[in-house]
Amino acid sequence: MGLLTGKTALITGASAGIGLATAEVFAREGARLILTARRLERLDKLSQMLRNDHNAEILNLRLDVKNKKGVESAIDSLPAEWQNIDILVNNAGLGLGLDHIKDGSPDDWDDMIDTNVKGLLYVTRAVLKLMTPKQNGHIVNLGSIAGIEVYPGGNVYCATKFAVNAITKALRAELLDKNIRVTTIDPGMVETEFSIVRFKGDEQRAKNVYTGIDALTGTDIAETILFCVSRPAHVNINQVVIMPSQQASTAYVHRKQK
Numbered sequence: 485m486g487l488l489t490g491k492t493a494l495i496t497g498a499s500a501g502i503g504l505a506t507a508e509v510f511a512r513e514g515a516r517l518i519l520t521a522r523r524l525e526r527l528d529k530l531s532q533m534l535r536n537d538h539n540a541e542i543l544n545l546r547l548d549v550k551n552k553k554g555v556e557s558a559i560d561s562l563p564a565e566w567q568n569i570d571i572l573v574n575n576a577g578l579g580l581g582l583d584h585i586k587d588g589s590p591d592d593w594d595d596m597i598d599t600n601v602k603g604l605l606y607v608t609r610a611v612l613k614l615m616t617p618k619q620n621g622h623i624v625n626l627g628s629i630a631g632i633e634v635y636p637g638g639n640v641y642c643a644t645k646f647a648v649n650a651i652t653k654a655l656r657a658e659l660l661d662k663n664i665r666v667t668t669i670d671p672g673m674v675e676t677e678f679s680i681v682r683f684k685g686d687e688q689r690a691k692n693v694y695t696g697i698d699a700l701t702g703t704d705i706a707e708t709i710l711f712c713v714s715r716p717a718h719v720n721i722n723q724v725v726i727m728p729s730q731q732a733s734t735a736y737v738h739r740k741q742k
């Protein structure tokens with residue numbers, strides 16, 4: 485028996501980084517998984533591996549969380565045996581660029597706001613239609629320390645994560661009498677594809693972000709999510725702020741010299 489045997493979890497952004505690691509850890513613990521992302525071919529590869537390694541039961545969905553109608557129809561038309569969702573991990577998200585606002589790209593702003601804020605809302609609303617009647621569930625939102633403190637160039641990304649924090653708090657209050665727990669995980673630096681996306685494929689620039697730092701891994705975050713969702717029913721972990729040991733805030737980072 486795993487910690488999540490008999491539970492069904494839907495994870496957004498499971499094709500890379502934290503979402504992918506969460507899929508691995510949840511599969512190891514016996515969860516049935518609905519894995520979603522835009523890159524279906526990556527999900528297919530991942531689920532093949534998880535079926536082989538853990539005998540996991542998995543449904544893959546190609547889903548762009550920015551697509552309001554697409555999200556609604558994908559969740560509304562889940563096969564009956566996949567509608568009983570116990571855990572939603574709202575992980576899909578991105579940062580784009582580090583420009584100051586005066587030089588910023590409004591298209592990138594739209595993309596971040598549409599994905600990190602509106603996308604999270606669309607998925608949450610659709611899944612709550614299934615979770616609320618059964619009066620049981622757990623929603624885990626991926627915030628960030630960027631949702632607690634700002635940094636130059638972080639502007640709009642920080643604003644989206646501040647919004648995630650506000651949405652998380654409101655949801656927790658709204659769902660108190662529905663027996664649905666709400667948690668936010670707020671990581672510092674996690675080495676994933678995040679910086680590659682932020683710098684639009686510039687791998688060297690992305691690598692420099694983590695130079696001299698033992699950054700967190702997707703698995704560190706996935707194990708933290710597992711801890712939160714496997715507490716007894718009367719326990720809700722509201723918020724976890726987690727950073728590498730060499731990071732104290734968005735501004736204070738100690739880099740080892742070579």
Ligand code: NAP
Pocket residue numbers: 496497498499500501502503520521522523524547548549550575576577578579599603626627628629670671672673674675676677678679681702
């Ligand atoms: P990542 O490696 O780039 O993975 C991001 C995931 O989000 C991918 O699976 C991507 O899948 C998915 N995604 C992006 N846009 C999407 C969309 N429109 N629709 C559906 N899926 C979408 O980054 P990560 O570090 O794992 O980030 C995961 C979450 O953690 C994000 O919310 C991020 O803000 C947060 N976070 C990261 C860090 C960090 O340092 N890495 C720190 C704090 C918080 P597709 O491209 O296949 O759709």
